Amino acid sequence: MSRLFRGTFLDTPTDPFTGGGLRVESDGALLAADDGTVADRGDWARLRAAHPDAEVVDLRGGVVLPGLVDTHVHFPQVRVIGALGMPLLDWLEHCALPEEARLVDTTYAEGVARDVVSGLVAAGTTTALVFGSHFAGAVDAFFAEADRVGLRVTSGLVVSDRTVREDLRTTPGRALEEGLALAGRWHGLRRSRYAVIPRFSLSCSDALLAACADLMAQVPGAWFTSHLNENVVEIDTVRTLFVDAEHYLDTYAAHGLVGPRSVFAHNVHATGPELWALAAAGASVAHCPTSNAALGSGLFPLRAHLDHGVRVALGSDVGAGTGFSLLKEGLQAYFVQQLLGTGPGGAGMPLAAPHLLHLATTAGAAALGLEDEVGQLSVGHQLDAVWVRPPDGSTLDVALRHAASPEDALAKVFALAGPADVAGVWVGGDRLTPA
Ligand code: GUN
Ligand code: ZN
Numbered sequence: 001m002s003r004l005f006r007g008t009f010l011d012t013p014t015d016p017f018t019g020g021g022l023r024v025e026s027d028g029a030l031l032a033a034d035d036g037t038v039a040d041r042g043d044w045a046r047l048r049a050a051h052p053d054a055e056v057v058d059l060r061g062g063v064v065l066p067g068l069v070d071t072h073v074h075f076p077q078v079r080v081i082g083a084l085g086m087p088l089l090d091w092l093e094h095c096a097l098p099e100e101a102r103l104v105d106t107t108y109a110e111g112v113a114r115d116v117v118s119g120l121v122a123a124g125t126t127t128a129l130v131f132g133s134h135f136a137g138a139v140d141a142f143f144a145e146a147d148r149v150g151l152r153v154t155s156g157l158v159v160s161d162r163t164v165r166e167d168l169r170t171t172p173g174r175a176l177e178e179g180l181a182l183a184g185r186w187h188g189l190r191r192s193r194y195a196v197i198p199r200f201s202l203s204c205s206d207a208l209l210a211a212c213a214d215l216m217a218q219v220p221g222a223w224f225t226s227h228l229n230e231n232v233v234e235i236d237t238v239r240t241l242f243v244d245a246e247h248y249l250d251t252y253a254a255h256g257l258v259g260p261r262s263v264f265a266h267n268v269h270a271t272g273p274e275l276w277a278l279a280a281a282g283a284s285v286a287h288c289p290t291s292n293a294a295l296g297s298g299l300f301p302l303r304a305h306l307d308h309g310v311r312v313a314l315g316s317d318v319g320a321g322t323g324f325s326l327l328k329e330g331l332q333a334y335f336v337q338q339l340l341g342t343g344p345g346g347a348g349m350p351l352a353a354p355h356l357l358h359l360a361t362t363a364g365a366a367a368l369g370l371e372d373e374v375g376q377l378s379v380g381h382q383l384d385a386v387w388v389r390p391p392d393g394s395t396l397d398v399a400l401r402h403a404a405s406p407e408d409a410l411a412k413v414f415a416l417a418g419p420a421d422v423a424g425v426w427v428g429g430d431r432l433t434p435a
Contacts, residue, residue, distance in 0.1 A: 003429065004051055005030040006044050007059030007387065010410055011066050012362050013376045016354040017306060024406040025377075027060075032383050036428025041379055059424070062389030062400065063409060065357065066376050067126025067427060068326040069364025072225070072265040072286035072315025074131040075142045075155065076100045076109075078116040081319040088231035088295050088320075092164075096319060100134060101167050109138030113145040116318075120151060122419040123324035124386035126427045127364065127374050129225055129263055129286070129315075130155040131197055134168045136178045143186045150427050152384070154223045154368060156195040157182055159212070160203035172211035183219040191427070194219055200227035201238050201251040213255040223261050223368065226252060228285075229274070230266035231297050249274040258283050263367050265315055266291075267305070268298040275308035284311040284367035287359070289332035291317035299336050303349040313364040324419070330356035331414045353410040382428050388413050389423035396421055 009028050014020025029047035031054065033039035040047060048054075076099060083095040103109040120128055130146075132139040132155045139157050146153040159175040160168055170178075179196065187194035196212050196219070198204040204212075216222055229235055229248050242251045252258050260282035267274070267285045278285065287300050305312050314329045315321070322328070334356060340348030365375025374384045390396035396416040403409035413421075425432045 002039075002051060002054045003032045003057055004047055004054040005032065005057045005059055005064070005383070005385070007064040008062075008406070009041070009064045009377050010357065010406060011376045011378075012354055012358040013378050015362070016352070016358050022354040022357070022407050022410065026406065030377060030383060032429040036382050036430070038377060038379050038381055038383050041377065059387045059389070062387060062421075062423065063413060064377075065124070065386050065388060066361040067374065067384030067386055067425065068124045068360050069313065069368065069375060070120065070125045070128040070316050070324070070326055071263055071284070071313040071364050071367050072131070072288055073120070073128055073318050073324070075116050076103050076112060076133050076138065077319030078112060078119055079319075081321075081323060083319075084294065086295065088234055088297060091295055091320060097165055097168060101165065103133045103135050103138040104167065106135075106137040106141060109133060109135065109141045110145070112138075113142045116142070117145045117149050117151055119318075119324045121149060121425050121432045122422060123326065124388070124419075124422045124425055125324060125326060126384040126386070126425060127152040127368065127370065128154070129195060129223065129368055131225070132156050132158055134158050134160065134170070136182060139182055140185065143192050147190055147192055150191065150430055150432050152191040152370075152374065152427060154193040154195045156197050158197045158199050159208060160199045161205050161208045162203060164199070164203045170208075172207045175208060176211045176215055179215040180218060183215070183222060187219055187222060193221070193223060195223040195225050198226050200234070201242060201248065202234055206255070209252065209255045209257065213257055216257070223263065224257055224259070225263045225265070226257075228264035228267045229269045231295065232269060235269055247271055247274050249277055253277060261369060265317065266297065268292055268300050270301060270304065272308075275304060275310055279309035282311070284313060286315035286367070287312050287333060288315040288317035288321055289329055289336050290322040291320035292336070293332065294322055295320050299340055300333070301347065302333070302337055303347060306349065311363065311367055312359065313367040314359045326360040327414050327417045330360050333359060334414070353407050353414055356414050357410060383426055384428065385426045386422055387424040388417050388421050390417065390421040394421070
């Protein structure tokens with residue numbers, strides 16, 4: 001039976017950075033087709049009259065947004081969120097990598113997979129590009145849990161062969177072999193796709209990066225993701241490891257790993273030549289603002305990225321990031337640009353609520369090549385949605401009741417909403433119910 005979703009729908013089908021803005025459907029309706037797409041949308045009264053027998057999914061109160069798209073999150077790090085006071089390389093050594101080593105135990109990894117998938121869903125994330133584990137069994141566990149719950153994920157084996165602790169190292173041959181086997185099991189299966197993931201150049205030899213390129217060539221449609229220009233000590237170290245590289249990005253570009261299916265996390269300390277090269281390649285950058293603040297990595301130059309034509313989306317970067325909520329990442333992205341200064345002479349990019357929603361939805365979809373499928377609530381797109389409906393009497397509830405406009409309501413959602421306000425999440429019209 002067809003279903004009609006009723007509520008106030010907000011999305012950004014046109015880019016607010018280039019003259020577009022917020023689309024508002026107050027007391028609107030979305031008609032769900034059997035294939036999970038939106039078959040029709042518009043005014044509730046009109047759609048109800050046209051579909052009098054449809055089952056009604058009543059989402060009145062609060063707002064309905066497109067499912068959020070997280071373009072950078074680490075599956076093995078959910079249990080170490082919240083470590084404070086360390087810069088990147090210390091945090092990796094003392095906090096993140098000891099936990100990642102525990103995923104050698106597949107039973108442990110299965111528990112972590114349940115934690116991360118339920119955390120993503122609870123935060124309203126419906127699509128994610130996910131750094132997997134260094135262990136193939138753990139990567140299988142993650143894909144299996146995401147598939148069971150119905151999340152859209154692009155993920156894969158993380159590989160390193162130097163500088164990190166021994167038990168997380170692989171070899172180029174093994175990386176290729178395990179990557180091919182994992183991609184064979186998961187790439188293109190229902191909502192899952194495979195990503196090739198060298199951890200970062202700092203932990204990879206040229207031979208390993210070449211194996212990554214080989215894997216990309218052998219898995220048509222695979223995605224590529226890694227880290228880039230996050231921390232100044234990291235960047236200096238990469239310079240000493242790759243003496244022939246012109247800059248950090250070049251360490252990947254030398255192996256043909258910078259293209260339209262590449263997503264680089266952070267790029268806080270980007271240089272002009274790197275920004276031009278990213279734009280020319282059609283590659284994307286995952287901006288991870290809570291992580292950048294927590295690790296003291298720096299203030300993200302969003303304006304420089306956009307001025308060069310680089311595509312930017314948002315990532316939670318759990319576990320350096322402080323949670324799964326892309327609403328919080330949007331707010332933090334706004335704070336960072338304010339701190340950079342948006343007045344005369346300031347380097348910051350002035351952001352309003354529609355920009356934040358775009359970064360958390362349509363921009364993420366574009367970075368993942370899914371712009372025709374997710375990120376907006378348009379006819380023909382998948383019905384991936386998050387219902388933000390705060391508890392009665394909460395501060396967000398009060399704020400929404402006093403919002404001056406839908407855009408004002410959206411700003412209040414970014415300022416105040418968290419997982420406790422996520423009342424329901426749908427992917428392809430199916431309500432997700434994590435364990
Ligand atoms: N660079 C290499 N590995 C990591 C990681 O796990 N988190 C972050 N933020 N940066 C990294
Ligand atoms: Zn990361």
